[in-house]
Each structure stands twice: as C-alpha cells, then as structure tokens.
Amino acid sequence: xxxxxxxxxxxxxxxxxxxxxxxxxxxxxxxxxxxxxxxxxxxxxxxxxxxxxxxxxxxxxxxxxxxxxxxxxxxxxxxxxxxxxxxxxxxxxxxxxxxxxxxxxxxxxxxxxxxxxxxxxxxxxxxxxxxxxxxxxxxxxxxxxxxxxxxxxxxxxxxxxxxxxxxxxxxxxxxxxxxxxxxxxxxxxxxxxxxxxx
Numbered sequence: 001x002x003x004x005x006x007x008x009x010x011x012x013x014x015x016x017x018x019x020x021x022x023x024x025x026x027x028x029x030x031x032x033x034x035x036x037x038x039x040x041x042x043x044x045x046x047x048x049x050x051x052x053x054x055x056x057x058x059x060x061x062x063x064x065x066x067x068x069x070x071x072x073x074x075x076x077x078x079x080x081x082x083x084x085x086x087x088x089x090x091x092x093x094x095x096x097x098x099x100x101x102x103x104x105x106x107x108x109x110x111x112x113x114x115x116x117x118x119x120x121x122x123x124x125x126x127x128x129x130x131x132x133x134x135x136x137x138x139x140x141x142x143x144x145x146x147x148x149x150x151x152x153x154x155x156x157x158x159x160x161x162x163x164x165x166x167x168x169x170x171x172x173x174x175x176x177x178x179x180x181x182x183x184x185x186x187x188x189x190x191x192x193x194x195x196x197x198x
Contacts, residue, residue, distance in 0.1 A: 005131060005180040005187070006044065006144040007152045010054075010062040011036040012174045019092050022085035022117075029061045036175035037065035040196045043177065048144040052077045056148070062175075063146040079130035082148040086117025110164040120164050124154035131155055135182050152178060160189045 011033030013021075021027050029037070044066070052075045053063035059082075063074045088096060096102040105112045113119035127147075134143055149172040156170050156178055157163070171193045172178065179191040 003140055003182050004046070004142045005134060006048065006142070007155060007178045007180065008040060008062070008066070008144055008146050009149055009152055009172050009174055009176050010056075010058045010146055011040075011065075013058050016174065017093070019090060020085055020088050020096060021082075022089040023056065023082055024090055026057060028057050033058070033062070033174065034065060036196065037062045040175050040177065041066045041069050043194075043196050044144060046142050048072065049141040050143045051075070051146070052080065052143065053146045054078075054081045054148060054151070056082055059146045059148065063144075066144060066146065077130060077145070079126045080145055080147040080151050083114075083120070083123045083150040084118040085114040087115040088117065106168075108165055109167050120150070120154060120167070123151060124158055124164065127151045127155045128158050131159075131180065131187060135185070135187050155180075156189055156192060159187050160192075 011029045013027055013033055014030050015021055015027060047070055051063055051067045051070070051072050053059045055076050055078060060074065060076070067074050088102070101115060105114060109120040152172045153167055153170050154164070157167060159180060162169060173193055173195050175196050177191065177194040177196065180187045181190050
C-alpha cells in the first residue's frame with residue numbers, strides 16, 4: 001500500500017491572484033513557477049516512485065519538472081483535477097468580490113456551489129476516493145500528486161477531520177507540499193503547506 005502521498009500544488013502562473021482560472025485551457029507556468037517546481041523536486045524525500053497529475057496544463061508542466069530528476073512518467077488522474085467553477089471561470093477576483101453568490105460560497109462551502117459548477121462536497125468525494133484507492137492499492141510506494149489548491153485543501157480537510165466550511169483554516173500555497181502517511185490502513189495528515197523557496 002502507498003506509504004507516503006505528497007500533495008503538491010502547481011507552481012505560479014501569470015494570472016495567479018488576478019483571475020479565477022478554474023479549468024481554463026492553456027494556463028501554463030511562468031518562469032518563477034518553473035523555478036519553484038525545480039526547487040520542489042530537490043526537496044522531495046524520500047524519492048517518489050510514482051508521479052500523478054491533474055490534467056490541467058499548469059499541473060502537467062509542474063509534474064513533468066518534478067518527474068525529470070527521478071526519470072519517472074507522469075500519470076494523468078482526472079479525480080485530482082481542479083474544481084469546476086462553472087460560470088465564474090475566467091472572472092477576475094475584483095468582479096467576484098461584488099457577487100453575493102461568491103460571498104455565500106466562501107462562507108458556506110459545505111452547502112453551496114459555483115453557478116453551473118461543482119460543489120466542494122463533490123470535489124472532496126472524488127479526491128478522497130482517489131487517495132483512499134492509492135492507499136489500498138499502490139504497494140509500498142511514495143506517490144507525488146500535483147494538483148490545485150481546492151482539491152488538495154478538500155482532501156486535507158477530510159483527513160484532518162475539519163468541516164468544509166472551515167476551508168480557509170488550511171493554506172495551500174503554490175509549489176507547496178502537504179503530506180499524508182498510511183497508518184494502520186488509514187491516511188493521516190503529517191505536513192501541511194510546506195513552502196519550498198525557489
């Protein structure tokens with residue numbers, strides 16, 4: 001069974017902090033994001049035996065940078081994809097701050113969802129399902145999974161026993177590493193948001 005699972009957020013990109021990208025196509029890392037991921041690869045210990053990634057470009061680029069020094073392939077895993085933010089995709093945060101629905105979603109993640117998008121509960125179900133399957137099926141491996149802030153946060157909230165409405169209690173910075181370990185067949189959070197200086 002997988003002994004260690006590293007949950008790694010992709011590196012920075014030019015729209016970070018300005019726009020809610022969601023599942024927009026073509027959002028790739030900037031130069032600093034690539035530097036972050038190279039630094040992240042040098043910090044992974046013990047070395048991963050498997051690397052997985054969300055299908056988004058920024059995650060795939062990050063995963064490939066991580067995989068290079070270990071000479072590992074990257075497996076694309078749809079269950080660790082970014083949350084689908086529906087009609088909010090590509091909206092600026094300045095626009096969203098004026099939207100009452102956005103305010104409600106950020107206050108009550110457990111019971112609301114983006115318009116025509118995915119609920120945080122549905123996101124949590126798919127991310128946790130994938131991680132539990134890994135814990136049962138991947139024999140004695142160290143797995144690194146490159147994903148996004150919300151899938152990583154949803155998984156950490158679940159395994160730490162924290163309600164979804166308290167999602168802001170967990171920070172997931174770009175290129176950060178959060179770590180789960182297998183303990184008596186269960187996954188346990190041992191590190192959250194280890195920031196890797198580039």
